[in-house]
Amino acid sequence: MTRIDAKFAELSAAGKKAFVSYVMAGDPDFDTSLEIVKGLPAAGVDIIELGLPFTDPMADGPTIQLAGQRALDGGMTLQRTLDLAAEFRKTDDTTPIVLMGYYNPIYSRGVDKFLVDAAAAGIDGLIVVDLPPEEDDELCIPAQKAGLNFIRLATPTTDDERLPRVLQNTSGFVYYVSITGITGAAEAEAGDVGPEVARIKAATDLPVIVGFGINSPERAQTIASISDGAVVGSAIVSQIGAGKSVAEVLAFVKSLSDGAHRG
Amino acid sequence: MAEDLFNSFMNGPDEQGRFGIFGGRFVSETLMPLILSLEEEYNRAKDDDSFWAEMKDLWTHYVGRPSPLYHAERLTEHLGGAKIYMKRDELNHTGAHKVNNVLGQIILARRMGKTRIIAETGAGQHGVATATVCAKFGLKCIVYMGAHDVQRQAPNVFRMRLLGAEVIPVTSGRGTLKDAMNDALRDWVTNVADTFYCIGTAAGPHPYPAMVRDFQSIIGKEVRWQLAEQEGEGRLPDTVIAAIGGGSNAIGLFHPFLDDKSVRIIGVEAGGKGVNDDMQHCASLTGGRPGVLHGNRTYLLQDEDGQIMEGFSISAGLDYPGIGPEHSWLHDTKRAEYVSITDVEALEAFQLSCALEGIIPALEPSHALAHVMKIAPDLPKDHIIVMNMCGRGDKDVFTVARHLGFDMSDTEGRDLD
Numbered sequence: 115m116t117r118i119d120a121k122f123a124e125l126s127a128a129g130k131k132a133f134v135s136y137v138m139a140g141d142p143d144f145d146t147s148l149e150i151v152k153g154l155p156a157a158g159v160d161i162i163e164l165g166l167p168f169t170d171p172m173a174d175g176p177t178i179q180l181a182g183q184r185a186l187d188g189g190m191t192l193q194r195t196l197d198l199a200a201e202f203r204k205t206d207d208t209t210p211i212v213l214m215g216y217y218n219p220i221y222s223r224g225v226d227k228f229l230v231d232a233a234a235a236g237i238d239g240l241i242v243v244d245l246p247p248e249e250d251d252e253l254c255i256p257a258q259k260a261g262l263n264f265i266r267l268a269t270p271t272t273d274d275e276r277l278p279r280v281l282q283n284t285s286g287f288v289y290y291v292s293i294t295g296i297t298g299a300a301e302a303e304a305g306d307v308g309p310e311v312a313r314i315k316a317a318t319d320l321p322v323i324v325g326f327g328i329n330s331p332e333r334a335q336t337i338a339s340i341s342d343g344a345v346v347g348s349a350i351v352s353q354i355g356a357g358k359s360v361a362e363v364l365a366f367v368k369s370l371s372d373g374a375h376r377g
Numbered sequence: 378m379a380e381d382l383f384n385s386f387m388n389g390p391d392e393q394g395r396f397g398i399f400g401g402r403f404v405s406e407t408l409m410p411l412i413l414s415l416e417e418e419y420n421r422a423k424d425d426d427s428f429w430a431e432m433k434d435l436w437t438h439y440v441g442r443p444s445p446l447y448h449a450e451r452l453t454e455h456l457g458g459a460k461i462y463m464k465r466d467e468l469n470h471t472g473a474h475k476v477n478n479v480l481g482q483i484i485l486a487r488r489m490g491k492t493r494i495i496a497e498t499g500a501g502q503h504g505v506a507t508a509t510v511c512a513k514f515g516l517k518c519i520v521y522m523g524a525h526d527v528q529r530q531a532p533n534v535f536r537m538r539l540l541g542a543e544v545i546p547v548t549s550g551r552g553t554l555k556d557a558m559n560d561a562l563r564d565w566v567t568n569v570a571d572t573f574y575c576i577g578t579a580a581g582p583h584p585y586p587a588m589v590r591d592f593q594s595i596i597g598k599e600v601r602w603q604l605a606e607q608e609g610e611g612r613l614p615d616t617v618i619a620a621i622g623g624g625s626n627a628i629g630l631f632h633p634f635l636d637d638k639s640v641r642i643i644g645v646e647a648g649g650k651g652v653n654d655d656m657q658h659c660a661s662l663t664g665g666r667p668g669v670l671h672g673n674r675t676y677l678l679q680d681e682d683g684q685i686m687e688g689f690s691i692s693a694g695l696d697y698p699g700i701g702p703e704h705s706w707l708h709d710t711k712r713a714e715y716v717s718i719t720d721v722e723a724l725e726a727f728q729l730s731c732a733l734e735g736i737i738p739a740l741e742p743s744h745a746l747a748h749v750m751k752i753a754p755d756l757p758k759d760h761i762i763v764m765n766m767c768g769r770g771d772k773d774v775f776t777v778a779r780h781l782g783f784d785m786s787d788t789e790g791r792d793l794d
Contacts, residue, residue, distance in 0.1 A: 159711045170555060170670060173405045174586060181547055188569045191682040218669045222683025246409040248402050267408040271569055276410060294407055295567040345650065348486065 116290040117210040117224075117238045118286040122321050122342075132287075132343025133158055133284070133334065133374035135367055136214065138165035138181035138186045139198050140190030141354055144227075150354070151202050153307030153364045155209045158371025161203075163241070163345065166215030173243045173357055175298035177348040178229050180355060181354050192219045192228075196235040198332050203236035212265060214241040217253065225253055229260040239263035239286045254283050267291050268314055268322075270306075271302055288314055289345070292337070298348025302327035308340040338377025346370050386635035386712050389703060392581020394673075397709060402582045404672045407566045410604050410738045412672075416584040418489050423591070428484065432592075435480050439513070440470045442477075442595065446603035446763070451733040459756035463766040464600055464630065473768035474593060474626040475506035479575060483510045486537025486573035487741060493517045493572045497561040498611070498669035499622070500694035500741070501525055501533025502768055503577030506590035508542035519543040521561045524552035526693050530586025530727035533772055551687055558671055575709045577699035582672030600763055601633055608761065616641040616752070619765040620745040621715070622659065622695035627660060628766035635712060643779065645748045647688070647695035648717035659688030660688065660717040661700040662708045675702040691720040692740035694768070722747040724780055727770065739768030740776065 115123075135154055138243055140147050154162055163233065167185040171178060199211050213232065220228045233241075240257055247254075247266070254264040263286030271294060272280050281288065290311060292302035307324055313320050324337045325345030337344040349370070353363050389396040402412060406568040411711045422428040428429045436442040468775045483741040486494060494508060494516050498504030504520040511518035520537055524546040527534055534630040537544050550556035557583075577587040597617075605612055615635055618629035621644040634640040649658035661676040670685055678698035680687040688786045690696045705714040718726075723740055726747035738746060753762060770777070779783045 118391070141784050168551065170559055172671070175406075175563070175564065176549060182439075183550075185682060193682075215670075218677075218685070219683035221674075222679065222681075241407050244403040244404060246404060246406050249410065267406045267484050269405075271407050271410045273410065276560065285664045291407065293570045298569065377772075 116261065116263050116286065117208060117314050118161065118212070121210050122287065127188045129322035131338035131374055131377045132160045132321065132323060133142060133371040134163055134325070134345040135159045135160040135350055135370070136163040136165060136345060136347030137294050137354065138167060138178065138185050138351060140167060140185035141181040141186055141351065142184050143188045143277065144190065146360060148198050148201055149360050150363055152205065153236065153360060154367060156207060156233060157364045157367040158375065159177065159209070159367060160343070161210045163212045163214045163347070164199060166192060166213055166219060168216040168219060171216060171366045172298055175296040175348060177241060177298040177352045177355065182352045184355070189330060192223055193331040196231055196237070199237055200235040210238040211236060212239040212241055213237050215243070217244050222255065225256055229257060229262065233260055233262060237262065241267070241289060243267065247282065250283050258285060265289055270294050271309065274313070277314065281318045281340050284320060287323050287342070288318060290314060290322055290341070291326045292324050293327045297326055301329070301333070302337060304336045304340060307337060311341045331364065331369045334370050335377040337373040344374045344377070384518065384787070387632065389583055390583060390708065394587070394780050396703045396706035399675050399705040400583055400586055400666070400673050401667045403674065404582045404670060405689065407565060407569065411569055412582050416483060418583050418590050419530060422485055422488065426738070431484055432481060436477070440480065441468060442466050443599045443603065446600055446607065448607070449734050450575065452729070455733055456750060456753040458758065459753040459762045460758060460761040462604070462761065462763045463736070464596060464763055466596060466626065466765060466767045467742070467769035471506045471509050472507065472771065473501070473502040474596060474629065474691060475503045476509065477578060477595055477629065478589050478592040478625060479503070479506040482573070482575045482590070483514060483516070483624070485486050485760070486516070486575070487514065489573065491571060491573035493519070493568065493574050495519045495553065495561050495572055496523065497521045497557040497576045498577060499523070499557070499696055500683070500692065500772065501526070501537065501599060502694060502772070504542070505533050505536050505540070507575050508537040508540035511542065512540045519564065520544050521547050521557040522622065523554055523557045526550045526554065529776065530693055530772060554562065555620045562671070565615070567644045579625040579628045579703060580623045580673055580675065580699060581673065582651065589625050590628045590632055593625050596626065596629040596635035596765065597631065600630065604761070604763065613637055613640055614763040615639070615760045616643060617635060618643045618645060618745050618749055618762060618763045620645050620653050620695065620699060620741045620767065621704060622647065623699070624699050626703040626765050627704055628701060630765045631713060642707070642713040643748065644715045644789055645744045646715060646717045647690035647744055647788060649689040649691055652717050657689040658717065659690045659695050662666040662704065662715040663696060663717045665698070667705065672700055673702045675699050675705045676708070691780065693724060694739070694741045695744065698791055714750055716785040718744040718747040724777065726750055727777060736765055737770035739770045740773045741766045
């Protein structure tokens with residue numbers, strides 16, 4: 115059982131929905147980023163998604179692209195990202211960390227070495243946007259063997275015929291991308307999301323968490339009420355990008371988590 | 378090797394879209410179903426005579442194929458060695474090989490009922506070709522182009538707008554071809570229902586590398602029969618040479634000759650200021666290592682951390698940090714050789730082609746020609762080289778003028794001081 119599985123068992127026992135937050139590792143710099151991440155659990159975050167900076171984030175909108183650039187300009191690397199997770203783990207051994215990013219930095223390091231280092235740093239799961247089920251042999255299968263969850267994205271284009279394939283090697287939870295589009299762009303329509311979440315839940319026992327296009331406490335509440343939880347990324351990252359203080363960022367995160375937990 | 382053990386180089390990719398370890402389908406889940414349906418549609422079209430009949434009709438009457446295979450007599454004489462032929466794909470409608478592929482993809486898009494076409498472009502040649510074919514078929518066309526390239530390729534930007542395309546300057550990232558490709562992918566993932574992504578080179582997720590290659594292979598197939606016509610039945614080229622950015626013109630020339638072991642195959646990458654540690658070049662094979670970007674595994678210019686680096690070249694069309702996956706495989710299996718040519722060498726070749734043959738080449742094939750200049754003098758006179766003159770140089774005259782110190786705004790035509 116990973117920290118992710120334990121967290122969902124705990125939430126389920128308490129009858130609560132999950133709130134998942136995304137921040138880019140090293141944005142705007144290593145120390146500030148670490149301070150923000152350390153403050154997330156107290157701000158009501160159940161699962162931390164830690165962005166791995168990449169020069170070419172093809173599925174992300176301008177907000178997260180710019181965050182990645184800020185991090186890279188500040189000298190962030192895959193190693194520094196793992197260092198940040200390891201620092202966090204020194205004071206928190208229960209909040210799950212999911213590393214989210216693109217495949218090339220991982221491939222460049224070498225999958226086997228990466229998995230050993232990621233597990234040692236206290237990473238619990240991986241979301242790698244550019245690895246669909248067709249490429250499961252690359253990282254998904256080795257990650258599961260190494261005891262890490264591999265969390266898959268399901269999208270509005272994932273039809274019934276394809277859904278079993280997407281769910282097949284998924285563990286931890288299923289991340290439903292509520293829109294066709296990039297992060298931080300359109301708003302998710304609850305009317306569209308509800309039936310889709312039901313469709314996925316009918317095909318799996320895993321929790322279904324919804325992300326993309328959720329940017330306010332109200333939206334987080336609405337989405338959480340029709341799923342197992344909500345992810346907010348760009349809305350938080352844009353606060354960091356606007357130069358808000360750590361306290362201001364965490365206060366905003368708290369408002370979002372309160373919203374999701376009402377759902 | 379016994380003949381029955383001979384493995385064909387022409388069978389790739391496999392079912393996973395792989396050429397050896399290269400290629401594949403490294404895209405987000407949202408795009409995956411689209412790519413699968415494209416593959417299905419392409420496989421259907423490939424075996425459908427009516428598809429190829431439509432292509433052939435347009436190639437003949439709209440593009441002007443076959444393009445000539447031209448014996449460059451004065452260049453041959455000047456270099457004093459191998460006999461040099463140029464495959465004149467710069468004479469195609471829109472002035473480059475790009476249209477060969479665009480026609481195929483647009484006909485597919487129409488068969489799939491897509492009404493909105495998106496494309497990325499570097500030098501603007503693929504953008505112009507896409508805008509052209511979209512105009513012909515009355516399709517909406519959106520072209521993503523790095524802001525830096527919009528500036529240095531102004532004539533092509535205007536052409537695309539004349540042809541009714543919307544040109545979107547890309548400022549995300551560093552505002553170059555790779556960022557244009559990122560933004561095109563972002564558009565596609567947002568507009569999945571009505572949009573067809575017309576990729577300009579033999580790269581990207583499967584089936585694009587194979588599909589673009591198949592459309593561009595008309596180049597090499599024509600060379601085969603044209604050379605036989607001019608040099609005698611069964612005569613194959615001894616060496617084929619083409620420039621490589623993503624590598625679509627090169628794979629188009631190379632592919633029909635992959636199993637002819639006597640044919641030496643040379644791809645020429647853009648060496649920029651020289652292949653060095655500062656990465657002031659675009660030579661992915663000579664100066665990069667395998668990685669995953671834009672849907673495929675291939676050689677990439679990247680740093681130690683797997684972050685993608687910017688290429689550098691005088692030629693916007695070669696300015697891409699990756700290369701088509703089939704080239705990566707041909708490189709690793711050593712079926713083809715890959716070399717690099719610097720900006721300075723390409724400029725020399727550009728001028729030589731103008732002076733000796735009356736052909737103003739694009740800067741991209743000028744790289745291929747520069748390598749011909751290097752090797753031809755030492756080869757015997759009965760050695761036949763075919764180089765792909767894949768584009769004409771009209772778009773580049775401003776760039777070349779600047780590099781040669783000529784002031785285009787001076788009506789008296791004086792040189793710059």
